[in-house]
Amino acid sequence: MLKRVVRSWIKEENWLYLSWYKGNFGLFPAFRAYARLHRDKGIGRAPNPLTGGMVFLRPGTTDQDAYDQVFLDREYDLDLGEPKNIIDAGAHIGMAAVFFASRYPKAKVVAIEPEPSNYEVLSRNARECGNIHTVQAGLWNRKTHLRIEDSSVDTWSFRVVEDASGNGIPALSLQDIMREHGLERIDVLKLDIEGSEVEVLNNAQPWIATVKNLLIELHDRFRPGCTEALHRALQGWDYDESESGESVVIRDLRALPSSLGRRP
Numbered sequence: 734m735l736k737r738v739v740r741s742w743i744k745e746e747n748w749l750y751l752s753w754y755k756g757n758f759g760l761f762p763a764f765r766a767y768a769r770l771h772r773d774k775g776i777g778r779a780p781n782p783l784t785g786g787m788v789f790l791r792p793g794t795t796d797q798d799a800y801d802q803v804f805l806d807r808e809y810d811l812d813l814g815e816p817k818n819i820i821d822a823g824a825h826i827g828m829a830a831v832f833f834a835s836r837y838p839k840a841k842v843v844a845i846e847p848e849p850s851n852y853e854v855l856s857r858n859a860r861e862c863g864n865i866h867t868v869q870a871g872l873w874n875r876k877t878h879l880r881i882e883d884s885s886v887d888t889w890s891f892r893v894v895e896d897a898s899g900n901g902i903p904a905l906s907l908q909d910i911m912r913e914h915g916l917e918r919i920d921v922l923k924l925d926i927e928g929s930e931v932e933v934l935n936n937a938q939p940w941i942a943t944v945k946n947l948l949i950e951l952h953d954r955f956r957p958g959c960t961e962a963l964h965r966a967l968q969g970w971d972y973d974e975s976e977s978g979e980s981v982v983i984r985d986l987r988a989l990p991s992s993l994g995r996r997p
Contacts, residue, residue, distance in 0.1 A: 743767075746793025750777050753797050757805065776854070779804075781861075783835035788828065789857045796826050796854070803828040808978035809923070813946050816840050816920030820910060822872040822933075823925035823950075825851050827858035827865070833921065834862040843914050847871035847893060847902045848881060866914060872926055873904035874936035892927045892955075907933065907940045917943065924949040925980075928956030930963070937966035947983040 743751070747770060755763040758780065769778055770792065778787040779800055788804075790796035802808050809832055817840055821830045824844035834842045844859065845868045846852045852869045859865035871879040871893050878901035879893040893902065911919070922944050924930050930949060951959040963981070973984040 744793075746791075748793070750792030750797065754779070757801075776857070781831060781835060783832065786861055788831050788861070789854055790826060790828075791854065796828075799825055799828045802978060803832050806978055808980060809833065809948065810836075811948075811977060811982060811984075813921055813984070816946070818916045818919055819843070819921040819923070820907070820916075820919055821845065821923045822907075823923075823927065824855055824867075825925075826854040827867075829923055829925075830855070830865050831858050831862055833923075834865045838864060840864060840920070841866065841914070841916075843868060843910060843916075845870055845872055845905075845910065847879060847904075868905070868910065868913075869903070871902055871904040872910075872924075872929060872933055873906060874932040875904075875906050876909060877904045878902060879904045893929060906936065911940070911943070919944045921946045921948065923980075928952040928959065931956060931958050934959075934962035934966040941966055941970070941986070942988075944986055947986065948977075948980045949983070950979050951981060 747767065751763050751767055754766045766777060770776070775792070777790050777792045779790060781788050782804055788800065790800055809829055816837055819833045819837070819840050819842045821833065821842060821844045824830050824846040827844055830842050830844035833840065842862075842865045844855060844865055846855050847870055849869070852867070856867050859867045873879065873895070878896045878899050880896040880901040882892045882894050911917070924933065924947070926933065930951065949963065951963065953959045967983065969989055970986050971989050972986045975982045975984070
């Protein structure tokens, strides 16, 4: 009875947030998290277990799933050496970017996200880490403009298509990102761009030789051709392949003997 009364006082998204918080961190931390919601104007916080700090997220949304994926399931807790340059394309609200920035504090992390509401939370999370640089843009095969295809989907599932009007969301290629941020190599490239990997991977020749490790979520379930595009991009290269959570992990990219002259 008391639970029903309390729930009737609390917004549905905040109730989902409190239930999630209690399940992961305990009852009293959940009470404190609820109190902070009012001070933070409806934005939630959760612990960053790597630093003892906090990350920001939107209560009752897939932001909580993103936190689980990165900090509880540890999808990106991989042996990647000591990377200096990391690109997180499809950064969403920055959970993976914060993980990378926390685990590799000497690395430069460039986090790319096109959707405005996601980017707002990403920017807030980036301010907690001095080594995250944010870019509000989509990743594509060239400079152009994009539009969000379906804004009704979950916040981590926005898909984009090219916008011929020239008035949409700016899009950049990997070469553009590297040039603008002074990167000659990419030690870790994380791609979770909801099917746009087809355009990026089909234009891999100019940048594939600069990448050491690739972490990619493929979206053939709604964009056929993603896996095929990855296989084409990796032709002529040797690597170690595995899976972690929803990501395909391509580690230690190295040229096959027949193509040794291609890699700088």
